[in-house]
Amino acid sequence: MRAAAFAALASLSVLGAGWELGIQAGVTNHSATATGSTAMGSTATGSTAVPTTPGQPTTSAQPPATATAPSGTFTGTVAQTQFGNVQVAVTIADGRITDVTALQLTDQDGRSVSISNRAAPILRDEVLSAQSANVQNVGGATYTSSGYVQSLQSALDAARF
Amino acid sequence: MLSPMSIDTNSRRPVGAPSARPIHPAYRRRMRLADTLQVLCVVSVAIVVAIFLADGGAARFTTPSETLTSMGIVSGLVGSDLLLVMLLLAARLPLIDRAFGHDRAMAVHQSLGKPALYLLLAHAALLIGGYALADNSTLPAEMWTMLTQLPDMPLAFVGLALLIVVVISSIVVVRRRFRYEALHAVHLLAYLAVLVSIPHQLSVGGLLRDGSIQRYYWLALYVAVAGSVLLFRFIIPVVRSIRHRLVVTGVDRVAPGVVSIRLGGRHLRALNASSGQFFIWRFWTPGLWWQAHPFSLSAAPGGDSLRITVRGLGDASVKLPALPRGTRVSFEGPYGLFTERARTSPRIVLVAAGIGVAPIRSLLESASFEPGGATVLLRSPSLGDRYLADEMAELCARRGATLRVIAGHRPPGVDSWLPADAAAAGITLATLVPELREADLYVCGPRRWTDAVVRDARSAGMPGRQIHYERFDW
Numbered sequence: 001m002r003a004a005a006f007a008a009l010a011s012l013s014v015l016g017a018g019w020e021l022g023i024q025a026g027v028t029n030h031s032a033t034a035t036g037s038t039a040m041g042s043t044a045t046g047s048t049a050v051p052t053t054p055g056q057p058t059t060s061a062q063p064p065a066t067a068t069a070p071s072g073t074f075t076g077t078v079a080q081t082q083f084g085n086v087q088v089a090v091t092i093a094d095g096r097i098t099d100v101t102a103l104q105l106t107d108q109d110g111r112s113v114s115i116s117n118r119a120a121p122i123l124r125d126e127v128l129s130a131q132s133a134n135v136q137n138v139g140g141a142t143y144t145s146s147g148y149v150q151s152l153q154s155a156l157d158a159a160r161f
Numbered sequence: 162m163l164s165p166m167s168i169d170t171n172s173r174r175p176v177g178a179p180s181a182r183p184i185h186p187a188y189r190r191r192m193r194l195a196d197t198l199q200v201l202c203v204v205s206v207a208i209v210v211a212i213f214l215a216d217g218g219a220a221r222f223t224t225p226s227e228t229l230t231s232m233g234i235v236s237g238l239v240g241s242d243l244l245l246v247m248l249l250l251a252a253r254l255p256l257i258d259r260a261f262g263h264d265r266a267m268a269v270h271q272s273l274g275k276p277a278l279y280l281l282l283a284h285a286a287l288l289i290g291g292y293a294l295a296d297n298s299t300l301p302a303e304m305w306t307m308l309t310q311l312p313d314m315p316l317a318f319v320g321l322a323l324l325i326v327v328v329i330s331s332i333v334v335v336r337r338r339f340r341y342e343a344l345h346a347v348h349l350l351a352y353l354a355v356l357v358s359i360p361h362q363l364s365v366g367g368l369l370r371d372g373s374i375q376r377y378y379w380l381a382l383y384v385a386v387a388g389s390v391l392l393f394r395f396i397i398p399v400v401r402s403i404r405h406r407l408v409v410t411g412v413d414r415v416a417p418g419v420v421s422i423r424l425g426g427r428h429l430r431a432l433n434a435s436s437g438q439f440f441i442w443r444f445w446t447p448g449l450w451w452q453a454h455p456f457s458l459s460a461a462p463g464g465d466s467l468r469i470t471v472r473g474l475g476d477a478s479v480k481l482p483a484l485p486r487g488t489r490v491s492f493e494g495p496y497g498l499f500t501e502r503a504r505t506s507p508r509i510v511l512v513a514a515g516i517g518v519a520p521i522r523s524l525l526e527s528a529s530f531e532p533g534g535a536t537v538l539l540r541s542p543s544l545g546d547r548y549l550a551d552e553m554a555e556l557c558a559r560r561g562a563t564l565r566v567i568a569g570h571r572p573p574g575v576d577s578w579l580p581a582d583a584a585a586a587g588i589t590l591a592t593l594v595p596e597l598r599e600a601d602l603y604v605c606g607p608r609r610w611t612d613a614v615v616r617d618a619r620s621a622g623m624p625g626r627q628i629h630y631e632r633f634d635w
Contacts, residue, residue: 022216026217
């Protein structure tokens with residue numbers, strides 16, 4: 001009976017330690033995302049989001065319609081999530097979003113990869129029809145969606161879209 | 162941590178029983194070891210749950226799909242941990258054999274089989290459900306997605322299917338008393354099932370992600386278990402079999418189908434075998450080499466000779482008596498706690514039925530007791546079908562043990578270990594051996610009969626630590 005009591009005590013303390021570590025991990029996770037987003041705010045206007053093809057697209061068959069309409073491909077900042085980093089590049093032609101390419105998607109484990117592979121085309125279609133980063137999260141892919149939108153927004157900011 | 166008091170788990174000590182007798186120090190050490198191993202086993206389950214919690218798992222119960230997924234992960238972790246405990250229990254670790262004995266270790270192993278399977282089935286079902294809810298798809302569609310999109314999932318499904326086969330067939334084999342080899346073959350599949358399920362544990366979930374401490378812990382568990390199985394079930398038996406060069410030196414007929422097999426070899430003291438223990442033997446002769454049989458020593462082990470007395474079942478009953486001299490013998494063992502090492506008391510009571518007389522005879526030969534301090538009860542349906550009767554009578558006379566032969570058929574329908582007339586006359590173990598409470602009781606015989614003797618001893622107020630039995634069905 002002492003053994004049972006001792007086993008229960010030891011198990012409870014192990015579980016308690018795990019619980020405590022979990023709470024601490026949660027706290028650091030939140031603070032990491034917080035600092036991550038502030039950093040992103042500052043770099044969006046800075047130099048991180050650099051158009052991969054500066055100025056004009058290489059094939060400039062059609063010159064910009066207006067002087068203010070941005071064109072080219074712009075890479076967003078890296079958005080950190082619990083399941084891996086997300087980064088997208090947006091292609092803008094004549095003031096319209098024509099394509100969004102995912103450079104990096106949540107890839108920490110097999111399940112995350114499968115989720116982000118499913119979500120990415122849906123998000124791309126939504127962005128193309130909304131012509132902004134103002135799109136809904138894909139169900140079951142919350143982290144991928146928010147990272148995607150975050151990175152996309154920074155790219156659009158850099159393009160002064 | 163564990164005071165000496167903790168080992169006296171028996172609270173049913175009858176009034177008037179001698180209570181001041183000191184508890185045997187060997188018994189105390191053994192119980193401390195057994196307690197430690199049991200605590201480790203329980204804590205190992207707590208650790209895997211703690212790993213989930215430490216990863217922030219407690220926060221992942223907010224949506225239905227998250228809840229299902231989290232529960233699925235926990236049941237997978239616990240189920241796998243139990244599976245590893247089962248493998249360790251079956252690995253014949255000397256530590257486990259010393260603490261619990263082979264018989265009890267295997268009983269625990271058996272009792273964990275179904276819980277582990279249910280947890281792993283729940284793991285699969287919960288994750289399919291949780292993922293399907295998250296992806297907003299149907300269960301079959303989600304299963305297909307998992308099989309095709311997730312890494313290593315086909316192997317994981319194969320592993321689960323194998324496990325189902327192993328558990329179901331084990332239950333059937335145990336129930337139907339199929340031969341030992343069938344159980345053995347089926348269990349080789351269990352190793353495969355565990356092996357093919359490892360990749361998906363490391364690749365699908367993020368919990369055991371690359372570079373994390375928990376991944377190393379998890380892998381270390383698998384390496385430790387695989388190492389134990391390899392070492393104690395394969396390497397050591399092979400090395401010992403080669404080193405000790407056991408051969409059959411003679412076969413003596415005891416009764417129809419019952420023989421004593423004498424074996425000779427080198428450096429047998431190094432085996433540290435004791436009277437009452439058993440080995441799993443393999444006789445390298447045509448028709449027998451593919452079967453392994455657990456047989457007990459029927460004589461105290463010597464430096465260059467061993468003896469077993471066996472009743473062959475099936476084809477072995479024909480082939481064992483005909484074993485040629487010089488046949489090579491390989492073995493696993495010695496195993497079992499049905500030995501002098503389990504002693505707690507000055508007196509000893511040995512009870513045997515049928516071929517169970519084999520380990521009892523070797524115990525009688527080397528157990529320590531004062532003349533008059535031992536009672537031997539030999540039970541048989543009739544006076545004629547006792548095995549080793551002459552040897553037992555001679556040994557009892559030489560060592561000063563009281564021999565009682567109890568012959569007669571058991572009463573039909575009543576679960577008694579005694580003949581019908583004795584049971585009807587109210588005779589019990591306590592009336593047969595009045596000194597029962599100052600003795601260690603060793604019982605060996607068929608399973609149901611052994612259970613009846615043990616029940617009788619318990620109802621006589623005998624503490625559990627003084628009752629020793631080893632039942633093997635094979």
